[in-house]
Amino acid sequence: MIVYLLKRLLEMIPTLLGITLISFFIIHLAPGKPTDILTELNPKITPEARERLEKLYNLDKPVIVQYGLWLKRIVKLDFGESFSTDRRAVMQKIWDKKQSLLDRRLFITLMINLITFAIILIIAIPIGVSSATHQNSLYDKLMTTTVFIGFAMPSFWFALLLMMFFGVYLGWLPISGLKSLNYDVLPLLGKIWDRASHLILPVFISAFGGLAADSRFMRSSMLEVIRQDYVTVARAKGLPEKKVIYKHALRNALLPLITLIGLSVPGLIGGSVILESVFGIPGMGQLFFMSVMTRDYPMVMCILTIGGMLTLLGNLLADIGYMLADPRIRAKQ
Amino acid sequence: MKGHSLRNVFWRRFRKNRLAAAGGVVVVLMFFVAVFASFISSYNPDDIDRKHILESPSLKHPLGTDDLGRDVLSRMILGSRISLSVGFVSVGIATFIGIFLGAISGYYGGWVDSIIMRFIDIMLTIPTFFLILAVIAFIDPNIWSSSAIPYWIRESLRVILIDPNIMNIMIVIGLTSWMGVARLVRAEVLSLKEREFVLAARALGTGDMNIIFRHIMINSMAPVFVSAVLGIAGAVLVESALSFLGIGVQPPAPSWGNILTLGKDNIEIAWWLSVFPGLAILITVLSYNLVGEGLRDALDPRLWDVEI
Numbered sequence A: 001m002i003v004y005l006l007k008r009l010l011e012m013i014p015t016l017l018g019i020t021l022i023s024f025f026i027i028h029l030a031p032g033k034p035t036d037i038l039t040e041l042n043p044k045i046t047p048e049a050r051e052r053l054e055k056l057y058n059l060d061k062p063v064i065v066q067y068g069l070w071l072k073r074i075v076k077l078d079f080g081e082s083f084s085t086d087r088r089a090v091m092q093k094i095w096d097k098k099q100s101l102l103d104r105r106l107f108i109t110l111m112i113n114l115i116t117f118a119i120i121l122i123i124a125i126p127i128g129v130s131s132a133t134h135q136n137s138l139y140d141k142l143m144t145t146t147v148f149i150g151f152a153m154p155s156f157w158f159a160l161l162l163m164m165f166f167g168v169y170l171g172w173l174p175i176s177g178l179k180s181l182n183y184d185v186l187p188l189l190g191k192i193w194d195r196a197s198h199l200i201l202p203v204f205i206s207a208f209g210g211l212a213a214d215s216r217f218m219r220s221s222m223l224e225v226i227r228q229d230y231v232t233v234a235r236a237k238g239l240p241e242k243k244v245i246y247k248h249a250l251r252n253a254l255l256p257l258i259t260l261i262g263l264s265v266p267g268l269i270g271g272s273v274i275l276e277s278v279f280g281i282p283g284m285g286q287l288f289f290m291s292v293m294t295r296d297y298p299m300v301m302c303i304l305t306i307g308g309m310l311t312l313l314g315n316l317l318a319d320i321g322y323m324l325a326d327p328r329i330r331a332k333q
Numbered sequence B: 001m002k003g004h005s006l007r008n009v010f011w012r013r014f015r016k017n018r019l020a021a022a023g024g025v026v027v028v029l030m031f032f033v034a035v036f037a038s039f040i041s042s043y044n045p046d047d048i049d050r051k052h053i054l055e056s057p058s059l060k061h062p063l064g065t066d067d068l069g070r071d072v073l074s075r076m077i078l079g080s081r082i083s084l085s086v087g088f089v090s091v092g093i094a095t096f097i098g099i100f101l102g103a104i105s106g107y108y109g110g111w112v113d114s115i116i117m118r119f120i121d122i123m124l125t126i127p128t129f130f131l132i133l134a135v136i137a138f139i140d141p142n143i144w145s146s147s148a149i150p151y152w153i154r155e156s157l158r159v160i161l162i163d164p165n166i167m168n169i170m171i172v173i174g175l176t177s178w179m180g181v182a183r184l185v186r187a188e189v190l191s192l193k194e195r196e197f198v199l200a201a202r203a204l205g206t207g208d209m210n211i212i213f214r215h216i217m218i219n220s221m222a223p224v225f226v227s228a229v230l231g232i233a234g235a236v237l238v239e240s241a242l243s244f245l246g247i248g249v250q251p252p253a254p255s256w257g258n259i260l261t262l263g264k265d266n267i268e269i270a271w272w273l274s275v276f277p278g279l280a281i282l283i284t285v286l287s288y289n290l291v292g293e294g295l296r297d298a299l300d301p302r303l304w305d306v307e308i
Helices: A002-028 A036-040 A047-056 A063-075 A090-094 A105-133 A138-152 A155-169 A188-225 A229-236 A241-263 A265-279 A284-293 A297-325 A327-332 B006-016 B018-035 B072-108 B110-125 B128-138 B151-161 B166-175 B179-192 B196-203 B208-245 B256-265 B271-299
Strands: none
Touching: A002 A063, A002 A297, A002 B110, A002 B128, A063 A297, A090 A105, A090 A284, A090 A297, A105 A138, A105 A188, A105 A241, A105 A265, A105 A284, A138 A188, A138 B271, A155 A188, A155 A265, A155 B208, A155 B256, A155 B271, A188 A241, A188 A265, A229 A241, A241 A265, A241 A297, A265 A284, A265 A297, A265 B128, A265 B208, A284 A297, A284 B128, A297 A327, A297 B110, A297 B128, B006 B018, B006 B271, B018 B072, B018 B271, B072 B110, B072 B151, B072 B166, B072 B179, B072 B208, B072 B256, B072 B271, B110 B179, B128 B166, B128 B208, B151 B166, B166 B208, B179 B208, B196 B208, B208 B256, B208 B271, B256 B271
């Protein structure tokens, strides 16, 4: 098991290098120098100052050398400082140690995605299983229709509709931000409810699409498993149907789902750009969008790299989960 | 009784799937709306009417007017052309790259295969939407209206696409969505390349490229076609999200996504700006998905029942 994990970790290194390579070259192959945004907006800048700035970011050296230097810095998690007016260190903007944990950008994005995952799993598995055991029933058809609509639903539009209904029309839920203006004066319970109520819509929207995909997948995986001989055997030896389904079939049907969950990480993380922009949530996705709009290239490169690393981490966790769940794989190691 | 040729079986299966057939009808209708957009709409989509801004749906303006008094229905009709062309062209680009890299990877194997597959893994690791956003922001937004592009290309792009710079979005979506096709094609090529008909072609001295594209690819087009149809749905979604965020199709060129941006800005007063464009996206994407799934089932011989 440990040997396998080490092997997996070693395999991640070239992919990790590839991620940094792509993040770097997307920015550096674009026409114009990355520092243009700093120099062009400033009419008073002298050629010497411009040169100094280019030297500071090593732009006077060949691209490959620049990449090497950048790589050397990011190994220490130093992504340089942001081009935005506050000129803070990139890492500090994503993970601000001065703020409480709950307000750090990376934490906010991770938290929303983790809650989403949990909700997807809690709901998608029972839906998938019951659709499979009641194949072609009215319930199954209803679920299939919902799934198809879920696939086709543009998340930002769904967000708009729900904001309009629950936020504007009913006035039940806040439609933007992560906490209310009067958050600081609220009592503890009020604070908790305030944060939770701001999260309800975003989490629901982000879970909806994944819910459709995963419950569909669970259904087909379950359909395949309940036709297997060992399920027939379990039934033949007189086990109650509940036990057959939830103990014998479900365990096997869950295996492919673990892989799918690992694969859905990049989609969710990428989707946080849209979600956080629509709801005005100060997370990593919103920061990425703002950085892209202002061409804050150290920030963009940093978030691209972190996004890739999070996906790798997700895949690794999925592999470990797979190994823990499937004795056949454990035995092979 | 009709014959049992493959084509007949395919059509009967596809039509029997009522949802897929309904999706097909919508797809065809949408296609004609997009092509004949300017003949169908009753208003000029760019006509500003300051006396009638943000009017709710009425007989005169069935889907209301926007913040500049433009007719929303007319803008959505023209927007359908933009959204669908982005879908078609970007999927075309993705399919082309995917077939090429997938076929080479599967046919040659060895280090070529390792490099291409590793590259695909890396591309799939970076969240796609991040990648698209970064590329779009860092390429020159006006490259397609610059004088470096021949006049006739610029002009024809302007006539078809309204705003030539939409080409950027197509290319970027295409460049970031070919990985699935490549994997699919690679798997197909791997399973076909040892078959007798390929061996026969090789024995006759046919060149590699000829074998790959004229013998192998012809026999594995069905799954590629299905994934292209599903890909159009995905590309329409991505385009609308980009336009919604303000980095896709730029106003005054209309797109379903950028009408929705107006909907968000006027969320408390103009529900029609939010509801109808989104509905159009939903129906389009749903239809392409249904057609794609229907094609997949109809083309899959394992699902061909005896009774058909």
